Each structure stands twice: as structure tokens, then as C-alpha cells.
Amino acid sequence: MKKPLGLYVHIPFCARKCAYCDFASFAGREGDMAAYVNCLIAEMEKRALPNRQISTLYIGGGTPSLLPPELMARVLSALRRHFDFTQDAECSCECNPGTVTEEFLRVLKNGGVNRLSFGAQARQEHLLRLLGRIHTWAQVEEGVRLARACGFENLNLDLMLGLPAQTVQNVRDTLSAALSLSPTHLSCYGLIVEEGTKMQAMVESGQWPLPDEDTEREMYELCRETLAQHGFAQYEISNFALPGYACRHNADCWRREEYLGLGSAACGFLGNIRYQNPPALSDYLAHCPAQETVLSPEDAQFESVMLGLRMTEGVSEEAFLRMHGVSLQSVYGEKLKKPLAQGLVEWKDGFLRLTRRGMDVQNSVLVELL
Numbered sequence: 001m002k003k004p005l006g007l008y009v010h011i012p013f014c015a016r017k018c019a020y021c022d023f024a025s026f027a028g029r030e031g032d033m034a035a036y037v038n039c040l041i042a043e044m045e046k047r048a049l050p051n052r053q054i055s056t057l058y059i060g061g062g063t064p065s066l067l068p069p070e071l072m073a074r075v076l077s078a079l080r081r082h083f084d085f086t087q088d089a090e091c092s093c094e095c096n097p098g099t100v101t102e103e104f105l106r107v108l109k110n111g112g113v114n115r116l117s118f119g120a121q122a123r124q125e126h127l128l129r130l131l132g133r134i135h136t137w138a139q140v141e142e143g144v145r146l147a148r149a150c151g152f153e154n155l156n157l158d159l160m161l162g163l164p165a166q167t168v169q170n171v172r173d174t175l176s177a178a179l180s181l182s183p184t185h186l187s188c189y190g191l192i193v194e195e196g197t198k199m200q201a202m203v204e205s206g207q208w209p210l211p212d213e214d215t216e217r218e219m220y221e222l223c224r225e226t227l228a229q230h231g232f233a234q235y236e237i238s239n240f241a242l243p244g245y246a247c248r249h250n251a252d253c254w255r256r257e258e259y260l261g262l263g264s265a266a267c268g269f270l271g272n273i274r275y276q277n278p279p280a281l282s283d284y285l286a287h288c289p290a291q292e293t294v295l296s297p298e299d300a301q302f303e304s305v306m307l308g309l310r311m312t313e314g315v316s317e318e319a320f321l322r323m324h325g326v327s328l329q330s331v332y333g334e335k336l337k338k339p340l341a342q343g344l345v346e347w348k349d350g351f352l353r354l355t356r357r358g359m360d361v362q363n364s365v366l367v368e369l370l
């Protein structure tokens, strides 16, 4: 049996740059799309691994749904040509409401995509406008309706918390509107104010005041409680799924399984090497090489803990031993004494995991372990 492998494909084009976004995404570069797809296909040829099978595919961005359907069809058929997919591969594609068309969704369906993720963010139009999103909530509803009509059953909605001017009641209304669309998965992300973004300038100038820490925590707790009441299990800090619908691609990344990344800014991880393709579109189009980092055993062990503790299941002792040839206890036993005594981490059924309290102060736990 071939060893499974994840695959990430980055589509860096966006209709407009959102106010909070520092992702490698570009507006107004539609003219580069065809050349970009050619480069992607060339990279598939270069990185194809005939002895591995793709168990998860994630097409992210940017806005993959901005790609014209014929270009997305080329990407999907080239992926199938260059990679061997498992029978039950999870194949996700990010879609932005306001850009999805029935034709595009049918191309995804025919190309083997079986999971869609919509960047819905918030029910309130004033918040969507503040974020610089191009869509309305009515377009979220229409996107989901179209997706269902095209046969997609596994749908995620991304929601945002801690936005300027957002209230707890706004979050309640957003959750209720999102749940009425019957998603299988919800991601509830706290806003991170990134350097150099319009969001940072507006927050720092005082024009867009952020909710205080207690209010933001209340929003997060509201998500946890409401989603639990609706049968969603939290499996990662920001991610909730109905039974059987956790995103396998992301869970594998947090379990530090290997994956290939294709496209500008895409990262990949194989053996003890992590690589990142050039983030600038022009560099990627000029076939500039990826940057590679060789991980030391200590870096690799810390990665396992840092990523694994994001998940509610935690870090598997057995997987750690298999991956690194040493036990989790022998590497971190001493450093774990303090967070264990403080009730921030616990051992449970062969896993090291954060407690509920530890989840709130995850960064300080990681500092202890560094």
C-alpha cells in the first residue's frame, strides 16, 4: 500500500484585498491566471511522487472560486494526471460567496472535489463591509443553495469573532443564520490584526475599536456552547464539526503528517524538510526556487507538540514515538511538570493535551516547553 500524503494547492487571486488580510493573495491580477495555471501544472510534474497516494487535497487561497471554470477544470484534471488519489480522498475547495457560479461548482464536482469551505464571516452587512468582503449574507445563502443543488453535502462556513463594532448579539445572530444553512463544519476564528493591513491602521488610529478581552471570550464561549448544543464537536481551537466531518486535511497537518504544497507561497513538508514556494506572484511565475529548511530533531519534536496541542485530542504518545524515535515523556517530561501542576495540560488515554484552561493560554504553555 502506498503511503498517504496531503496536497495543498494555492490560488492567489482575489477580487479585492480585504481590510484584515495579509495572506499571499492579489487583487487585479486576473491577466496572470492562465500563466499561473501553466506554472502550477509544471510544478505538479516536478513534484509528483508516484510512490505516494493523495489522501487529502485542499485548494485554498486567495479565492479559488475566482478562477474561470475552464482554468479550474485544467487544474483538477492535471492533479488527477500527476497524482494517484485514494478512493476516499477528501478534496476541499475554498469558495467565496459572491464569486461562485453553478458552472464553477459543477467543474469542482466533476473534478472530484467533495468538500466546500465558504468564507461567510458574519451575518451583518456592516461587518462584511468593514472587513472589505465583497459579498452579502444573501450571497452566502445563495452559494450554499447552489452547492447543494450541485450535490455537495460536506460544507464548511468560516466565521469571524472579535471584529471592531461586533457585539455578542451579532455573533449569536451569525451562528443562528449559519446553523440554519445546515453546514457539517464551522470554523470560528478570532480576528488577528496583522501588521501593515488597513485593519491595523484603523484599529491603531482608534477609528475601529476592538471588543475587549472579556467580550471576545464571551463570543468564543458562545460559539462553543451553541455549537455543542447543535451536535458539533470541537476538535481544534477554532474548528467544530458534526461527527465524521472534521477536516482530515487540516487534522493531518496538525498531526504533523507530510504534505506537498503547490503554487505561490505554498508550503510543503516531506521528511525533515519544509519548503515554501516564492510568495510573490511574479517570482513564482518566473519559476524562482522554493526556500527549503532542514529541521533538526529538536525542531521536529517541538513542531509535533506545538501543532498537536491545537487539537482537542492533543499529541499522541504513540505517534510521537513512531515519528521521532524517542518518547514524548523523555523529551518533555521535565518541562511538563509546571504546566501539569498548574492544571494547564493533562495526560489522557495516551495523549498529552491542553485542559480547558490551558486552551486559553496556549502560547504560555508552549513557551514553557520551548
Ligand code: SF4
Pocket: 013, 014, 015, 016, 017, 018, 021, 022, 023, 025, 061, 062, 063, 096, 119
Ligand atoms: S478573500 Fe481571503 S485571501 Fe482574499 S483578500 Fe479576502 S481574506 Fe484575503
